[in-house]
Amino acid sequence: MDIKYPKGATLTASSSAAAKRPTIFGDRGMTLEQEINESNTYYRKQNLAVIYKKPTPIQIVKVDYPKRSRAVIREAYFRQASTTDYNGVYQGYYIDFEAKETRHKRSFPLSNFHEHQIQHLANCLQQQGICFAIIKFVTLQRYFVLPAAVLIDFWQKASHGGQKSLPLHFIETNSFEIKAGYNPILPYLDICRQLIKLTGEHHG
Amino acid sequence: MDIKYPKGATLTASSSAAAKRPTIFGDRGMTLEQEINESNTYYRKQNLAVIYKKPTPIQIVKVDYPKRSRAVIREAYFRQASTTDYNGVYQGYYIDFEAKETRHKRSFPLSNFHEHQIQHLANCLQQQGICFAIIKFVTLQRYFVLPAAVLIDFWQKASHGGQKSLPLHFIETNSFEIKAGYNPILPYLDICRQLIKLTGEHHG
Numbered sequence: 001m002d003i004k005y006p007k008g009a010t011l012t013a014s015s016s017a018a019a020k021r022p023t024i025f026g027d028r029g030m031t032l033e034q035e036i037n038e039s040n041t042y043y044r045k046q047n048l049a050v051i052y053k054k055p056t057p058i059q060i061v062k063v064d065y066p067k068r069s070r071a072v073i074r075e076a077y078f079r080q081a082s083t084t085d086y087n088g089v090y091q092g093y094y095i096d097f098e099a100k101e102t103r104h105k106r107s108f109p110l111s112n113f114h115e116h117q118i119q120h121l122a123n124c125l126q127q128q129g130i131c132f133a134i135i136k137f138v139t140l141q142r143y144f145v146l147p148a149a150v151l152i153d154f155w156q157k158a159s160h161g162g163q164k165s166l167p168l169h170f171i172e173t174n175s176f177e178i179k180a181g182y183n184p185i186l187p188y189l190d191i192c193r194q195l196i197k198l199t200g201e202h203h204g
Numbered sequence: 205m206d207i208k209y210p211k212g213a214t215l216t217a218s219s220s221a222a223a224k225r226p227t228i229f230g231d232r233g234m235t236l237e238q239e240i241n242e243s244n245t246y247y248r249k250q251n252l253a254v255i256y257k258k259p260t261p262i263q264i265v266k267v268d269y270p271k272r273s274r275a276v277i278r279e280a281y282f283r284q285a286s287t288t289d290y291n292g293v294y295q296g297y298y299i300d301f302e303a304k305e306t307r308h309k310r311s312f313p314l315s316n317f318h319e320h321q322i323q324h325l326a327n328c329l330q331q332q333g334i335c336f337a338i339i340k341f342v343t344l345q346r347y348f349v350l351p352a353a354v355l356i357d358f359w360q361k362a363s364h365g366g367q368k369s370l371p372l373h374f375i376e377t378n379s380f381e382i383k384a385g386y387n388p389i390l391p392y393l394d395i396c397r398q399l400i401k402l403t404g405e406h407h408g
Binding site: 044047049050052054055056057058070071072073074075076077078081082083087088089090091092093094096120123124126127128129 | 297
């Protein structure tokens with residue numbers, strides 16, 4: 001493109017962006033999964049919440065049992081998970097979420113989710129869980145907590161001919177942005193507190 | 205032994221036992237894990253609760269990517285889980301438990317549990333989860349839901365020189381017995397309801 005920038009404009013624009021987000025400790029080449037795992041470790045150590053990533057489901061076909069040595073899996077296959085990747089408990093509330101990242105800049109393609117993940121979120125929501133997706137725009141270095149109800153609604157419209165991608169402006173309007181920090185890297189529990197207030201569920 | 209039974213007594217005794225427990229559909233050679241998984245499937249289909257067994261954690265060392273075929277794991281090892289095996293959500297409550305079976309008849313050895321499982325239950329309990337162990341006496345064909353608080357307390361006493369095995373009479377007194385049924389095979393959600401009432405936790 002042939003746009004003539006005023007002298008120094010590029011530099012100014014970039015310093016201005018840096019000024020807006022002075023503390024990006026998150027993505028030093030970490031994946032979203034690593035960032036969430038580190039945040040969960042922090043939350044557990046601080047006794048704030050007990051949330052784990054579930055192990056990857058594996059279909060084991062062949063195992064060797066060598067003498068004087070531990071069992072070795074010699075043939076196994078990755079299976080598709082029937083649930084989301086993360087769940088746990090925070091002050092009595094059941095927390096359940098999926099985490100996805102994209103290099104897209106303007107929208108988040110729904111194809112990143114699987115039907116059964118959406119179904120699982122809907123099932124947990126029906127059981128009054130606190131359910132959401134954490135979406136990371138890698139290139140933009142931005143993180144959003146999208147409530148499951150919003151995602152499910154968008155998904156259902158898409159399956160009836162609606163948009164197949166969540167536009168960034170839709171996400172900006174309908175979710176909670178998280179600023180990456182230091183401890184924890186992704187303070188998504190702050191958003192859980194807000195979601196709990198919003199749902200206003202009472203037990204007893 | 206040389207006990208002389210009155211004529212027909214054996215038959216009577218066995219019919220009497222059958223009358224007491226007329227519907228043992230549980231252990232037709234099923235493991236406790238299978239019984240719980242089938243119960244969880246039932247609960248999910250009936251929209252009563254969303255509870256899953258977590259996948260076994262595997263450390264993957266070598267993966268082959270054959271052409272035109274899916275990835276094959278060629279070397280992997282079993283890792284020890286850092287949590288319990290089961291968790292999920294029931295009417296807004298976080299449910300977390302471990303399941304263990306024994307062929308012992310008079311007591312349940314604590315060595316069936318790992319330190320980190322007890323620690324995980326304690327952590328979840330602190331976050332107001334509904335936490336317990338399901339214990340199956342395979343030979344006796346009896347199932348118990350032991351509240352996590354009782355298990356943790358017994359564990360701590362054991363580590364200070366107390367008994368290393370939960371006596372059956374202790375379990376009978378301090379837990380909830382479940383009768384195996386048909387749908388679900390193990391109606392442990394009934395006990396969850398009682399545990400929720402007992403803890404009397406309120407959210408809001």
